[in-house]
Amino acid sequence: MIKVVLIEDDPMVQEVNREFINQVNGFEVVGAAGNGAEGLRLVRTLKPELVIIDIYMPQVDGLQAIQQIRTEGLRADVIAITAASDADTIRKVIQHGAFDYIMKPFKFERIKQALEKYRSFRNCFNDSGTMSQKELDSILFQKEEHAEAELPKGLNAVTLKKVIGYLSGHAESVSAEEVAEGIGIARVTARRYLDYLEKRGKVKLDIQYGGIGRPINRYIYQS
Template identity: 45%
Template sequence: MKEISVLIVEDDPMVQEINKRFIAKLKDFRVLAVASHGEEALKMLETVKPQLILLDIFMPRVDGLTTLKEIRKRGVNSDVILITADKSVQTVQEAIRYGVVDYIIKPFKFDRFKEALQNYKRFKEKLQETEVFQQKDLDSILYASQEQEENPLPKGLNQVTLDSILNYLRQHTEYLTSMELAQAVGIARVTARRYMEYLAEKRIVDIELEYGSVGRPIHKFRISEDQNSISTD
C-alpha cells in the first residue's frame, strides 16, 4: 500500500510535534503538511491533497468545526479525524454529521492515536481490495475498536467458549478438574486448562491442589464465592 499522506491542523506547536512524532512511528503514514489554524489549512487544500486530515477544534481565525464544514462544502476528497479537548455532546454529534472517521479527545496516548490511524489504514486497504462489501467485512472495520474493548481476551480464547465455561461453573460450584470441565463443555482438556488459568489470573475462579501419593498435584477449579456477577474486563 502507498503511504497515506496526512495534513495536521493544530495551533499548539507542542501538539504539532507530538502528532508528527507519533505518525513517524507508524508504517505507511507520512506528514504532508502542517497548518496552525483553519484558514491556513483551507488555503493549503487548494494545492495539496492529503488523504487524511488530523483536525483540532479550538484554533484562532477559523476553528475546526467551521473548517470541517468548509471542507465538506468544497467537496475536498480527504478523510478527517478530530483531535480536540472539546468533549461536548453537541460537538461530537455535529462532527459525526459531517463525516469524521474518528474523534480523539485530548490529552491522548499513543495507543489511542495508533488505533485510530491503523483502523483508518485497514479501511483504505479494504477499499482497494474489493468492489463490493459483505456485512461482516464492514462490521470488522466499523466496530473494530468496540470489539477490542468488549472482548479483551488473550489470543486463542474466545468469548463464546468463555461464556459456556462460566455458565457451567455457576451451576456447579464444586471443585472441578480441567478434564471434567472439558468433558462437560465439549472442549479439549488443554483448552479448558487455558481458560481456567486465564480465569484464575483474573481471580474469577479459585484453585485447589489435590495431592496424591505420587506424581504432580491435580489442579481443581471452582467459581469464586464473591463472583455473583462475572466480568472478564
C-alpha cells in the same frame, strides 16, 4: 504512504502529534497548519488522504474547517484530536463524517490505534468491485468473536462493553460496587473487568482515603 495534513494551533502539541503520526508505519505528515484557514489551503494544495484537526482554533475553527472540506467535496478523511468534550461538538463533528474523535490528553497508543484502523479501512476500499454485507460489517463494526478471543478467560465482550459504557457515562471516578449495581453484575465480577481495563490503560485508578477503614479504589475512564 498515506499523506496527512495536521491542523493544530499549539506549536508544542503540533510537534508531538507530528512525531506520533510519523511513528506509525504507512503515514507521513506532509503539511502542518496553525489554524483552520491555513489548514484548508494546505488540504486544497496537497490533497492528503487524511486530515488530523483540532477544534478550538483561531480564524477558522476545526468544525468550520471540516464543514468546508465537505462543502468543497475535498476527498480527505478527518480525525479530530481535541480538548472539546461537550456532547454537542462531538455530535456535530461525527455528523460531518469524522472517522475518529480523540480527546486530549491522549497516549500514543490511542492515535496509533486510530491510524491503524483507518489504514485497514482504506485498504478495504482499494479493491474495485462490489462488497457483501458481511464484508462491509467487518469494516464498520468490530467483530464480537475477535474481541472475545483477545479477552482473558472468564471475561466476555458483551459485559466488557457494558462496563465501558457505564464508565464513559460518568465524568467522575466510580467504584467497583457502583459499576456492579449500575449494570447488574456481582461486585467481584465488576472488579475483574476494571482490573483488566486498568492494565490496558483504559481506566485510571483513583485511590480515595476517607475516614476509618480501608481506602476505596475508584476508577475513571480514559477515552
